[in-house]
Amino acid sequence: ACGTDDPTTGNTGDTGAKDMGTITLGFVPSWTDGLSTAYLLDNQLTEMGYTVKMETISEAALIYQAVTTGDVDMYPSAWPEVTHASYMEKYGEKIDDLGTYYDNAKLTWAVPEYMDINSIEELKGMGDTFDGKIIGIEPSAGLTEASQDRVLPQYELGDEFEVVTSSTTAMLAELKKATSTEAPIVVTLWRPFWANAEFPVKDLEDPKGALGEAEGLHFLGTKGFADEFPEAAEWIGQLKLDDDQYGSLEDMVVNEYGDGKEKEAVSAWIEKNPDVLPALTS
Amino acid sequence: MDFPRIPIGDWVATGIDWLTINADFFFDFLSTIMKFLVEGLSDVLIAVPWPVMVLVLAALGWVLRSVRFAALSLVGFLLIVGMNQWDNAMLTLSMVLIATLLAVIVAIPLGIAAAQSDSVSAAVKPILDFMQTMPAFVYLIPAVTFFSIGVVPGLFSTIIFALPPGVRMTELGIRGVAEETVEAGQAFGAKRSEILFGIQLPLAVPTIMAGINQVIMLALSMAVIAGIVGADGLGKEVVSSISTLNLAKGVEAGLSVVFLAIFLDRFTGALGDKKARGKSSLLALARKARSSEPVTAA
Amino acid sequence: MDFPRIPIGDWVATGIDWLTINADFFFDFLSTIMKFLVEGLSDVLIAVPWPVMVLVLAALGWVLRSVRFAALSLVGFLLIVGMNQWDNAMLTLSMVLIATLLAVIVAIPLGIAAAQSDSVSAAVKPILDFMQTMPAFVYLIPAVTFFSIGVVPGLFSTIIFALPPGVRMTELGIRGVAEETVEAGQAFGAKRSEILFGIQLPLAVPTIMAGINQVIMLALSMAVIAGIVGADGLGKEVVSSISTLNLAKGVEAGLSVVFLAIFLDRFTGALGDKKARGKSSLLALARKARSSEPVTAA
Amino acid sequence: MAAINAEGLYKVFGKRPKRGVAELERGKTREDLQKQGLTAAVIDASFTVDPGEIFVVMGLSGSGKSTLIRMINGLFEPTAGTVTIADQLITDVSPEKLRAVRREKISMVFQHFALLPHRTVGENAAYGLQIQGLNKADREKAANKALDEVGLGGWGGHLPGQLSGGMQQRVGLARALAAGTDIMLMDEAFSALDPLIRRGMQDQLIELQQRLEKTILFITHDLNEAMRLGDRIAMMRDGRIEQIGTAEQILNEPKNNYVASFIQDVDRTRVLTAANVMEPAQGVIGAGSGPQTAHKVMREGQHNWILVQNRDRTPAGILWEPDVAEAVRTGRKDLPWSPVHEMPTVAQDTSLADLFAVSAQHLNPIVVLDENGRTVGVIPRVTLLAAAANNGQGADMPESWGSPDSPLNDGESMADSATPDVPHVMEGAK
Amino acid sequence: MAAINAEGLYKVFGKRPKRGVAELERGKTREDLQKQGLTAAVIDASFTVDPGEIFVVMGLSGSGKSTLIRMINGLFEPTAGTVTIADQLITDVSPEKLRAVRREKISMVFQHFALLPHRTVGENAAYGLQIQGLNKADREKAANKALDEVGLGGWGGHLPGQLSGGMQQRVGLARALAAGTDIMLMDEAFSALDPLIRRGMQDQLIELQQRLEKTILFITHDLNEAMRLGDRIAMMRDGRIEQIGTAEQILNEPKNNYVASFIQDVDRTRVLTAANVMEPAQGVIGAGSGPQTAHKVMREGQHNWILVQNRDRTPAGILWEPDVAEAVRTGRKDLPWSPVHEMPTVAQDTSLADLFAVSAQHLNPIVVLDENGRTVGVIPRVTLLAAAANNGQGADMPESWGSPDSPLNDGESMADSATPDVPHVMEGAK
Ligand SMILES: Nc1ncnc2c1ncn2[C@@H]1O[C@H](COP(=O)(O)OP(=O)(O)OP(=O)(O)O)[C@@H](O)[C@H]1O
Ligand SMILES: Nc1ncnc2c1ncn2[C@@H]1O[C@H](COP(=O)(O)OP(=O)(O)OP(=O)(O)O)[C@@H](O)[C@H]1O
Numbered sequence A: 001a002c003g004t005d006d007p008t009t010g011n012t013g014d015t016g017a018k019d020m021g022t023i024t025l026g027f028v029p030s031w032t033d034g035l036s037t038a039y040l041l042d043n044q045l046t047e048m049g050y051t052v053k054m055e056t057i058s059e060a061a062l063i064y065q066a067v068t069t070g071d072v073d074m075y076p077s078a079w080p081e082v083t084h085a086s087y088m089e090k091y092g093e094k095i096d097d098l099g100t101y102y103d104n105a106k107l108t109w110a111v112p113e114y115m116d117i118n119s120i121e122e123l124k125g126m127g128d129t130f131d132g133k134i135i136g137i138e139p140s141a142g143l144t145e146a147s148q149d150r151v152l153p154q155y156e157l158g159d160e161f162e163v164v165t166s167s168t169t170a171m172l173a174e175l176k177k178a179t180s181t182e183a184p185i186v187v188t189l190w191r192p193f194w195a196n197a198e199f200p201v202k203d204l205e206d207p208k209g210a211l212g213e214a215e216g217l218h219f220l221g222t223k224g225f226a227d228e229f230p231e232a233a234e235w236i237g238q239l240k241l242d243d244d245q246y247g248s249l250e251d252m253v254v255n256e257y258g259d260g261k262e263k264e265a266v267s268a269w270i271e272k273n274p275d276v277l278p279a280l281t282s
Numbered sequence B, C: 001m002d003f004p005r006i007p008i009g010d011w012v013a014t015g016i017d018w019l020t021i022n023a024d025f026f027f028d029f030l031s032t033i034m035k036f037l038v039e040g041l042s043d044v045l046i047a048v049p050w051p052v053m054v055l056v057l058a059a060l061g062w063v064l065r066s067v068r069f070a071a072l073s074l075v076g077f078l079l080i081v082g083m084n085q086w087d088n089a090m091l092t093l094s095m096v097l098i099a100t101l102l103a104v105i106v107a108i109p110l111g112i113a114a115a116q117s118d119s120v121s122a123a124v125k126p127i128l129d130f131m132q133t134m135p136a137f138v139y140l141i142p143a144v145t146f147f148s149i150g151v152v153p154g155l156f157s158t159i160i161f162a163l164p165p166g167v168r169m170t171e172l173g174i175r176g177v178a179e180e181t182v183e184a185g186q187a188f189g190a191k192r193s194e195i196l197f198g199i200q201l202p203l204a205v206p207t208i209m210a211g212i213n214q215v216i217m218l219a220l221s222m223a224v225i226a227g228i229v230g231a232d233g234l235g236k237e238v239v240s241s242i243s244t245l246n247l248a249k250g251v252e253a254g255l256s257v258v259f260l261a262i263f264l265d266r267f268t269g270a271l272g273d274k275k276a277r278g279k280s281s282l283l284a285l286a287r288k289a290r291s292s293e294p295v296t297a298a
Numbered sequence D, E: 001m002a003a004i005n006a007e008g009l010y011k012v013f014g015k016r017p018k019r020g021v022a023e024l025e026r027g028k029t030r031e032d033l034q035k036q037g038l039t040a041a042v043i044d045a046s047f048t049v050d051p052g053e054i055f056v057v058m059g060l061s062g063s064g065k066s067t068l069i070r071m072i073n074g075l076f077e078p079t080a081g082t083v084t085i086a087d088q089l090i091t092d093v094s095p096e097k098l099r100a101v102r103r104e105k106i107s108m109v110f111q112h113f114a115l116l117p118h119r120t121v122g123e124n125a126a127y128g129l130q131i132q133g134l135n136k137a138d139r140e141k142a143a144n145k146a147l148d149e150v151g152l153g154g155w156g157g158h159l160p161g162q163l164s165g166g167m168q169q170r171v172g173l174a175r176a177l178a179a180g181t182d183i184m185l186m187d188e189a190f191s192a193l194d195p196l197i198r199r200g201m202q203d204q205l206i207e208l209q210q211r212l213e214k215t216i217l218f219i220t221h222d223l224n225e226a227m228r229l230g231d232r233i234a235m236m237r238d239g240r241i242e243q244i245g246t247a248e249q250i251l252n253e254p255k256n257n258y259v260a261s262f263i264q265d266v267d268r269t270r271v272l273t274a275a276n277v278m279e280p281a282q283g284v285i286g287a288g289s290g291p292q293t294a295h296k297v298m299r300e301g302q303h304n305w306i307l308v309q310n311r312d313r314t315p316a317g318i319l320w321e322p323d324v325a326e327a328v329r330t331g332r333k334d335l336p337w338s339p340v341h342e343m344p345t346v347a348q349d350t351s352l353a354d355l356f357a358v359s360a361q362h363l364n365p366i367v368v369l370d371e372n373g374r375t376v377g378v379i380p381r382v383t384l385l386a387a388a389a390n391n392g393q394g395a396d397m398p399e400s401w402g403s404p405d406s407p408l409n410d411g412e413s414m415a416d417s418a419t420p421d422v423p424h425v426m427e428g429a430k
């Protein structure tokens, strides 16, 4: 773990019992599953006496890289089973899987509810309607890889469509704009993600399973994480959230409180859901 | 440390939001034009079979510079092809060319105005400074809110970022025309417009071309960044290579950018500066052949 | 269109991989030093309470330029504080300063060598061209494989990107010293080293300082990009603002970059160019007071 | 009618220049103004250039020559004062009017040629006419004619950059000539040239001027050039015109030490002419007179020689005292003169250098004639020697060499020194 | 011992310059080489500068002057030929040796001063000594002395930029003086200066040179400057030295038309001196002789006047024919001369301009004396007039003015024209 005091995040452990070391969490800020979980961990690990440092990185690949070198101790909310399978292939050896906290994560393609198509198959021949664009997210996202390398070829959409990458937020901006004018749009999405509830969208069916099955959201730690932070590892291993619990956490962090008030959001959520979290071991 | 929070960011964001809503039609209009131009050009460039295109570009290099330059260009372009980046390079090229075109259309009149009037110059200068020091990334944000993602916001930010040297060098070029030459015009009673079009602009051409050369270079550097907002081409390759830490892809796209940059730099350099034209440039040879009478003695 | 695939990217990737493994100790060593320097400096800069720091910087501006510059700097810095970007600005500043320092340590001897020998110059020039046209993004990839994420890979790519003008302007400065002045040294029998240190380098100072000024500007622009690989500071704010399309945050971090850039530019500009020092600079005033005897008449 | 008239011209650079003029008028010096950040480039300059005249302005670098010439064609607006070109006021007029005067009345030849490098020599020469709106064919014809005039026929198709400096300067001249204006302004037009080429250009300019009767305002900081070209010369110093006069006036009556030290190096033998040094013949008789009359005139005037004139005032010859005395003694009836071809005659504008050559071959005083061959004066040898000496006034000669009682110093007029150079006469004069 | 000796120096710029030398030796021209991309800047230059001499190299721009001077102190290596400085070969020697010669033997004054702008005037003046390794106190002393010498005492603490051009040039001079070398090279050292300042610098240089006995190699393209400064002058053209000689030799015997046209504008009255125009007195008698002897000498030589000399060859006076004839007639025993103070005497280096002044006040021929007051020649008036005329040879004079049978044209030597200027004598000569 590294030593710069990130002025915007982190907690210098003012609960002060004992100094148990610094844990650096790396996540992509626009992927709200990681964001929410990171702040939940921050709250709890600090309570346990750790110093927690947040490293926001805008590219998933960099987080994997950083976890292997130990510059980031943990990537909360990784998608290693399907979505990030290629990263795991490359970096897996140097990564310890610390457990799965949620197991119904899923990649999707979605259209607004006012569109009358329901399956990815129906997109064939509609390239003009959508201007040939599938609005994607970060180029490094597993979702992008799945969309480009599996969905497009398997449904033979490659000639008509391309996955336009930029950022999650750009995608959301597009979605917002399109839904407000009832314009046609296809976006790449995933669950759990607050946008599914925020915007009038429906998932398209994926009869070929090109986007993969439901998978688990994992905590990935740097090699030897459990040896260095045994209490933390143990507690993390016990954390499990169901759809409702996770959904309310994300809603609280992203929508109710919003940018800059993540800590308060997590505190509030813990107050409302006192029994969900495993007991603190410290 | 309780200095009052100054929410400049919010003000700007509000302003941009207001614009997004109220000038929507205008942005749509711009967007349509820019898209039409870039896609039109890139369609053409890609439609031409690469061997033809490579030969044409190398031949242009020969006309304006030298055999050596043509040969080096040929090698560079073949490497681009060999690295499988030809189509991306053409996409980037069309974006750079259109960005340059639009930037120049704005920059030259602005530069002329600044050269003619000290107050315009004084007003324009800090804005240009600002445009160039503001990190290019930041432009991407309003560009995306105005124009959605894709090539248009990339083009838009590229133009803003690449504009300043065009204005500056036009001003510099015109102001740099030897005082005596302008006075020659005045002394013979020429009108301002006669002096501008008959003396200042023609003589400022090398400097203006140097400015356009810089515009192109900046546009190219920005074209890479434009990949972030989804503009296709070498930039997107570079951006996605970093986000997937794919060094091989990054290097190949990056090298393609380098070759393209060097070609464009030397090529446009030769357009403005006749001295840069080697003795073996076709133009120089042709000129020599034409004026066969001896000129040396006086 | 079946041109053979030339896997340059793979070759380079293989080379970099080999280096990563075999020169590991070296990169670790570099990494330790760079980290130490940047973090040491940024700790100091952040530890100083901002009102003190702002006043010190403004005072420096007064010493070297003018009251007006000091006042404008003060406003700029207060705005940075007001936009809640002070700490980020200090992080960026320390990275820029260390990058500049290291770049200059490499660039000046290289520039001197290039000025003294035409063949060194000819060898160095295309490398520098390459270093500057290669999209800065691409450097980030090997930088990350060498140094992982954080400030060090950012610093490393910044140095590579910002180095060229330091070398070029040193060479230019030395070569630009009036031939006659150097000949004066030769004519009186001075040795090469006496000419270098007694004549060429002192007279090249303004040009070298202009080069350093450019190094700083490039380092600052690269510091923004370094945010991508996790170097803290304004760059990271800008990068994350674009990935969250948070215009307000982007504008505030971007404006902070602008203010910092303008301050550094004008400040280092004044270091090299005495003419840039206004009449109200403290240095100029002091000098005037000292040499009170009339100098005008001759 | 004056071609150019300047009245009380001031040019002050800096903020609020009018204030500077007021202070100068109140007696403040240039240096006083400098301290306030004002540069007084031209101070109270007034002069008139007549049509067909070459008027030279000279002075050291920074003395305000360029500023002055720029005010004449309105490139600079005077801070105070007026300029009239061919009786048209050009100060405080509309830009359109000013442009019209520039198009039609004045053209300029620039120090560094100021050719348009992107246009051919022919197009450059035609530039003034193009601005005047002449059609292409006509202006090409005029340009070619002007190029022929300056010896550049056939070069019209080249670009200026392909020509040598001297040729480029001639293109500048051709451009001004082609414009067809009566007045030409030339700002150090030749100072960028090598000495040999320069001399050629000066000759060419004088020749052109005489042929085409242009009015020329010429600026230079080269004294010999000024003396060579100028009908009149204005000497400038620190913004002020110190003296205006012909070359001879400036040489012989420098108004102050500055002008005097400036002209110290001038080659007087090239600048002074017969007209400058000649004097009236003291003793003159008609051609019909006899030896007795001659003798009487000589006696009365104590002349050693006298000039014999025909009725139309052409010279008939010179008579010397010994010959006349002899003739009287022997009772000759006709005048005992040296044959006419022994009497050297020169035109008024013969230079001193040429007079030396003549004088070295002849023993008689030189007779100076006007265009009609009539006598206007004579130049005895001693006068010639005195004129060539550094100072016209004998009183300034080095004491160490001369005797105080030499014949020149006896208070009589110069003319009286026209005694032939024989010792016994000198002794008689004592 | 020669201070500087150059033997067959060539400098060719371009690729494989030696080849160019070979071709030049084989008779190819400079233009032939130019076509091959070679510039022959200096071609076969040989000359020797004696210690204590001011040797001036002059020629138009591009004639190779700077290249030549740069080879003399090794800034350029000659393509062929050798340079010796104080009998030490400096071509083809080790850089260390070359530097030693530069440190100890030669210093240079540059056209554009080439001062070190970041050092004070004092430090600049001390630069040569600093390089020589002198300690600070000593070199400051020497520098201050040199600055005093050029009239800049007290300015040591200023930066060069604070000084006017003329002062900066003097700092350059002081730097060269302080270095204490015997030889000074000056490349157009004064051409950046205003005419007035320039003349002052020239005076100063001559004065310094005479006081300190430096050997000076001076480059200029200004003919008057060359004539003024140079003991000898080398005229360069297109890389070749066309002629080497004293100012008078070049003026009076220009080797070819180029040199002749170059010197056409020179003010002869300033360049020529008494020594150039004087001639031996034709009739001379001892001071102890009587009128009879004088009369005899005059008769035999057909002289109108004779010079009377004392035993130590100092002049005693001039005797004129009428006086001598009178004395013989009246039987006077002593010589009937014009008193000594009536006999003008001048030193050999008196300029023509000054001779005019003398001659205008005196009727006698001027007697020219050496440093010891001994007669070396005489200058009758007519000789003076002839010398000042454009061409020394009477044959070139304009026919139209002169009579073909004028006394100067009768085939006799110039000296014989020393007839006093009276008509009857002229008639007698016919
Ligand atoms: N545009 C200007 N602004 C301010 N000062 C000026 C300007 N033009 C000329 N001056 C000043 O006016 C003075 C006279 O300059 P001017 O150019 O008329 O001199 P000059 O006699 O032509 O000299 P030169 O022989 O060097 O051309 C100088 O002190 C100069 O610095
Ligand atoms: N370093 C060089 N490389 C190539 N050619 C040169 C070089 N230096 C001088 N020359 C050429 O040599 C010739 C002589 O130049 P040089 O400088 O000796 O002339 P100069 O007589 O000093 O002229 P000026 O009076 O202009 O100083 C010119 O044709 C010039 O172009």
Ligand SMILES: C[N+](C)(C)CC(=O)O
Residues within 6 Å of the ligand: A031, A033, A060, A079, A083, A084, A137, A140, A141, A142, A143, A144, A190
């Ligand atoms: C589904 N996520 C966008 C959260 C992660 C990814 O695709 O890599």
Ligand SMILES: [Mg+2]
Residues within 6 Å of the ligand: D065, D066, D067, D188
């Ligand atoms: Mg001028």
Ligand SMILES: [Mg+2]
Residues within 6 Å of the ligand: E065, E066, E067, E188
């Ligand atoms: Mg030279």
